[in-house]
Amino acid sequence: MPRDFLKGAKESYDVIVIGSGLAGLTSANILARQGLSVLLLEHHYQLGGMATWFKRAGGHIFDISLHGFPYGMIKSCRKYWSPEIAESIVPLKGIRFENPQFSLRTTFTREDFTRIIVEHFGIPSETVQRFFDTARSMNFFDDQAKTTRELFEQFFPGRDDVVRLLMEPITYANGSTLDDPAITYGIVFSNFMQKGVYTFEGGTDALVNKMRDELVRNGVDIRIRCLVEKIEVSPERQVTGVVVNGKHIACRAVVSNANIRSTIFNLVGEQHFDRKFIDDAKAVRLNNSSCQVYMALKPGESFDESCGDLLFHSEHTGFDINAMLSRDISSRTFSFYYPSTRPGSNRWLIVSSTNANYSDWAGLPEAEYEASKQDLIESTLCCLETYVPDVRQKLDHAEAATPRTFEHYTRHLAGSSFGTKFEGLQVSRDLPQQVTGLFHAGSVGIIMSGWLGAVNYGVIVSNDVDKLLTTH
Numbered sequence: 001m002p003r004d005f006l007k008g009a010k011e012s013y014d015v016i017v018i019g020s021g022l023a024g025l026t027s028a029n030i031l032a033r034q035g036l037s038v039l040l041l042e043h044h045y046q047l048g049g050m051a052t053w054f055k056r057a058g059g060h061i062f063d064i065s066l067h068g069f070p071y072g073m074i075k076s077c078r079k080y081w082s083p084e085i086a087e088s089i090v091p092l093k094g095i096r097f098e099n100p101q102f103s104l105r106t107t108f109t110r111e112d113f114t115r116i117i118v119e120h121f122g123i124p125s126e127t128v129q130r131f132f133d134t135a136r137s138m139n140f141f142d143d144q145a146k147t148t149r150e151l152f153e154q155f156f157p158g159r160d161d162v163v164r165l166l167m168e169p170i171t172y173a174n175g176s177t178l179d180d181p182a183i184t185y186g187i188v189f190s191n192f193m194q195k196g197v198y199t200f201e202g203g204t205d206a207l208v209n210k211m212r213d214e215l216v217r218n219g220v221d222i223r224i225r226c227l228v229e230k231i232e233v234s235p236e237r238q239v240t241g242v243v244v245n246g247k248h249i250a251c252r253a254v255v256s257n258a259n260i261r262s263t264i265f266n267l268v269g270e271q272h273f274d275r276k277f278i279d280d281a282k283a284v285r286l287n288n289s290s291c292q293v294y295m296a297l298k299p300g301e302s303f304d305e306s307c308g309d310l311l312f313h314s315e316h317t318g319f320d321i322n323a324m325l326s327r328d329i330s331s332r333t334f335s336f337y338y339p340s341t342r343p344g345s346n347r348w349l350i351v352s353s354t355n356a357n358y359s360d361w362a363g364l365p366e367a368e369y370e371a372s373k374q375d376l377i378e379s380t381l382c383c384l385e386t387y388v389p390d391v392r393q394k395l396d397h398a399e400a401a402t403p404r405t406f407e408h409y410t411r412h413l414a415g416s417s418f419g420t421k422f423e424g425l426q427v428s429r430d431l432p433q434q435v436t437g438l439f440h441a442g443s444v445g446i447i448m449s450g451w452l453g454a455v456n457y458g459v460i461v462s463n464d465v466d467k468l469l470t471t472h
């Protein structure tokens, strides 16, 4: 008999949360704290979504998406999770850029970027201050037609070196490009510039395990290996329940942490929405995907601390999104993980990340796919030798992940690492007006992606759910 992962589940809950990414986990926690009965359903055997980790022989633990997030995460975790979680969030000091245009190190704060742009790039201090003030004052209700390209042209015309410094890290953080609305850049960039880049000491496994404990304390019924096949909607357009692992479970509201497009088209079905809404949903563009190479050193081996924590490496001149997405890789971000990442461990790890097009990997026949992954590892090691000269001798383990890997584990359409482009946010926000009790919380619209964006969107949406359920 196959194991019943829903054994003992109730027939009905106030809220069912589909997916345990950071937005889904946060929504579930807040709603349970409000006294609502919450069922959390995750198809994978592990919670966390993209905020996840995996183990390999030799005691290696690799983090997938723990490269850095803004300071705001401390406040969000303290308020919506626990002081203990917030206290494990620590700054990353060593951010480094190496490319044909410049070689520099920074703390990734407004003060330090101002110093660099004024002293290194020779831009007048007043221009830099005006740029930072403009970026910081941007919000969702501002002009959405102005692009990031236009923002940079306004302040730094013809300076693709300055644009590269300002843009490259944000493209790695959320896939955004010069053609996306300037507000998406301004909001995310200013979040980082507030106090620099932060990480979670102890690793993603420690964070997600602490979150799971908190959910259990607050009474959330957590079920892994539970794939939701359908969200059920009445003819009056009211959510009535879900079908999960072939079983119907009733609820008053659903929070879907699945991709917004798969929520609408695969889980609900377009017949339950207005025509205009479906047209808008069809027009939502997915964000790009990623490749990563995970490398672990043998016990007793290490790399020099001068490598820094986060290294933006490129062989390309100028900021060029097509070059960054290309399979002919010229830009990589290296995350160096020291034993202090997981206090008590003696492991030295490096993860290389690149932005990637799903289409470049999706259709490859199996043999070619495996060979391409080997090429990716090989070219990554060649590049890494610049910074860790004898890395090949020190290496204990190396493996690659591609857009196909992310699609497989998180069910994101096209392995999208950062949800959708900006237009996805409005569609996500409009969902409850289409079907009563149907909500979406998860990476969407660029500004609501990444660790901080996902957590904060989980908070916003759970407040909407709470309002609906306590007034009806």
Ligand SMILES: Cc1cc2nc3c(=O)[nH]c(=O)nc-3n(C[C@H](O)[C@H](O)[C@H](O)COP(=O)(O)OP(=O)(O)OC[C@H]3O[C@@H](n4cnc5c(N)ncnc54)[C@H](O)[C@@H]3O)c2cc1C
Pocket (backbone or CB within 6 Å): 018, 019, 020, 021, 022, 023, 024, 041, 042, 043, 044, 047, 048, 049, 050, 051, 064, 065, 066, 067, 068, 069, 173, 226, 227, 228, 229, 257, 258, 259, 290, 291, 292, 353, 406, 409, 410, 411, 412, 417, 418, 441, 442, 443, 444, 449, 450, 451, 452, 454
């Ligand atoms: C390689 C990589 C590096 C990244 N680096 C960073 C970084 O350094 N800093 C940062 O801030 N962000 C980073 N991100 C982005 C960040 O990890 C994500 O934006 C964030 O974790 C997404 O959270 P989410 O709530 O949107 O859900 P997701 O993580 O997308 O999770 C959705 C969950 O829903 C589940 N699910 C989907 N459909 C179903 C279904 N039908 N039934 C049951 N379960 C379902 C999935 O299994 C998954 O667990 C990175 C992402 C990637 C891929």
